[in-house]
Amino acid sequence: MDSVESGAMGPNPSSVGILLERMHGEPREVTRMRERVGGQQGYSGSRIGYYEVESRDARGMAHSDLVVTKDAVLHERRVLDLLSRKGCAVPPLVVEDLSFDGRSLVYMPFMASRPELDLGHPKSPMTLAVAEGLAGIHAANRLDRPEWMARTDDDFERYLWLRAWRQRWEENMANAEFRAEFGSYESRLEVASASFLGALRDISAEGQTLTVLNVDLLPDHIRTWRGGAYFIDWEQSSFGTLYLDLPNHFTVETALVYRDALARRGYEIPTVEFMERFHETSRYMGLRYLGASLMLWGQGGKAREDGRWFLHYTLHLALHGR
Numbered sequence: 001m002d003s004v005e006s007g008a009m010g011p012n013p014s015s016v017g018i019l020l021e022r023m024h025g026e027p028r029e030v031t032r033m034r035e036r037v038g039g040q041q042g043y044s045g046s047r048i049g050y051y052e053v054e055s056r057d058a059r060g061m062a063h064s065d066l067v068v069t070k071d072a073v074l075h076e077r078r079v080l081d082l083l084s085r086k087g088c089a090v091p092p093l094v095v096e097d098l099s100f101d102g103r104s105l106v107y108m109p110f111m112a113s114r115p116e117l118d119l120g121h122p123k124s125p126m127t128l129a130v131a132e133g134l135a136g137i138h139a140a141n142r143l144d145r146p147e148w149m150a151r152t153d154d155d156f157e158r159y160l161w162l163r164a165w166r167q168r169w170e171e172n173m174a175n176a177e178f179r180a181e182f183g184s185y186e187s188r189l190e191v192a193s194a195s196f197l198g199a200l201r202d203i204s205a206e207g208q209t210l211t212v213l214n215v216d217l218l219p220d221h222i223r224t225w226r227g228g229a230y231f232i233d234w235e236q237s238s239f240g241t242l243y244l245d246l247p248n249h250f251t252v253e254t255a256l257v258y259r260d261a262l263a264r265r266g267y268e269i270p271t272v273e274f275m276e277r278f279h280e281t282s283r284y285m286g287l288r289y290l291g292a293s294l295m296l297w298g299q300g301g302k303a304r305e306d307g308r309w310f311l312h313y314t315l316h317l318a319l320h321g322r
Contacts, residue, residue, distance in 0.1 A: 010035065011051055011069050011107065015094045019107045020055055020065060022092040028055040028063065036066075046103070046235070047071050050110065066110035071103040072235065078148060079212065079234040080106060086140045089133030091223070091230045111223035111230060122254045128261075129229035130222060130249055135261035137231065138242045141212035142267060145239040149212065152240030153204040156197055159238045160215060160284065164291025165189075165318075172298050185315060192319050196283040200241065203277060209241040209269075217248040247282035252322055279321045286317025 013030045020028035036050040049069040056062055072080070081098055083090045091108040114126065121127060145151065152159045169186070172178040203209060214221065214237055221233040242262075250258055252275075259274045293314045296307030 011049070011067065011105065012096065015096055015105070015107050016051075016053055016067055017055075019067060019092065019094045019109070020053070020063075022094070023065065023109050024057075024063075026057055028057055030055050031062075033067075046073075068108050068110050069105050070108075072106045073103055074098075074101050075148075075237070076233075076235040077104060077106060078146070079237050082141075082146060083137060083212070083234075088137045088140055089228065089230050090234075091225060091232065108232075109225060111225040111232075114219055114222040114224060114229070122257050126224075126229065127254050127257055129224075129227075131254075131258040131261040133229045133231060134217075134245060134249075135258055135265055138211045138245070139262060139265035139267055142242075143207070143210060145210070146212075149237070149239045151204075151210075152213070152215075152238045152244070153201065156200055159240070160244070160288065161236070161291075162193075162287055165287060165294060168291045168294035168298065172294055175298075178297065182315075185319070188319055189315075192283055193287060196280065196287060199277070199280040200244075203241045203243065203281070209243065210239060211242050213238055213240050213242070213245050215240075215244055217245055222249065241281070243277055243281040244284055246278060247285040247317070247322055250278075250322075252279075255322075282322035283318055283320075286314045286319070286321075290314040290318055 011033060013033065016033065017028055017030050020030070030053060032054040034052045036052060047070070051067045051069065053065045053067050054062065055065070077095045077098055080090055080093055081095045084093055084095075091111060094107040095104075096106075097104040114130075150159055157163050169189070173183065173186070214231060214234060216233065216236045217231070218233075221231065223230050223232055246255060246258060255275065255278050256271065259269060259271065262269070289310075293307055293311040296303045297311055298304075
């Protein structure tokens with residue numbers, strides 16, 4: 001190798017070489033790696049590194065790729081390895097260590113953000129790609145819980161991150177301005193939360209829709225590469241009903257695209273049942289992210305002004321679902 005310029009936790013050239021072979025289907029000799037300035041800190045505390053990698057193939061031709069590293073926790077490394085081995089819609093990747101109970105690097109190609117255009121149309125290419133990818137993950141892991149993965153029904157509020165909104169709500173209710181505008185929502189939120197948790201208990205007890213979940217499918221966690229949709233950021237994953245992964249991306253207009261993709265993989269849910277349960281469990285998106293919108297309100301000033309739409313949006317979803 002000619003040179004490697006990276007930080008203290010820089011990439012292993014051997015691991016990068018394995019990744020390039022998985023990306024391109026042929027051996028590559030890594031000749032140079034240079035870290036791009038501007039690596040970011042993930043919400044979970046993971047450091048994301050970006051490396052410009054130069055390599056040569058067996059014919060001596062030079063190539064250049066952008067490789068991403070993440071110092072992921074053991075749980076996420078295990079999930080990514082599991083999904084990769086099953087051929088699910090996660091990026092080509094290399095996981096160096098599946099035993100160390102701390103952060104260790106995962107390698108994958110740089111992938112573009114999910115395009116925002118035409119996402120609401122049931123026949124848009126990206127809607128179809130996301131539906132196929134997510135249905136493939138759910139079908140491949142349905143009724144097959146890894147022994148190291150928690151079940152959401154062991155503690156819904158813990159594993160689905162549902163405690164934050166209650167804490168923030170109580171804090172904000174101490175403010176007279178907030179109480180005057182939003183206080184009347186309190187009893188309705190309690191009813192909506194009870195309805196949501198009751199539906200989750202019933203669906204989970206039936207057991208037929210339980211699978212490996214991401215539970216945090218923000219737009220930035222769905223990436224595109226070579227025309228396909230891939231799912232990243234699995235640190236919060238758990239084992240529960242597949243409906244919990246749907247409301248972040250699918251709407252009433254597009255949910256059946258996912259349902260049909262799942263049916264093609266051998267698990268067909270009656271349409272009326274599917275849509276009724278999609279509607280009830282879609283409250284999750286509101287209850288999950290209500291805490292973040294309440295936090296913005298509590299910060300006041302520009303944060304409150306800019307986040308006002310988000311608070312009303314999460315309240316609407318929590319109360320009514322999709």
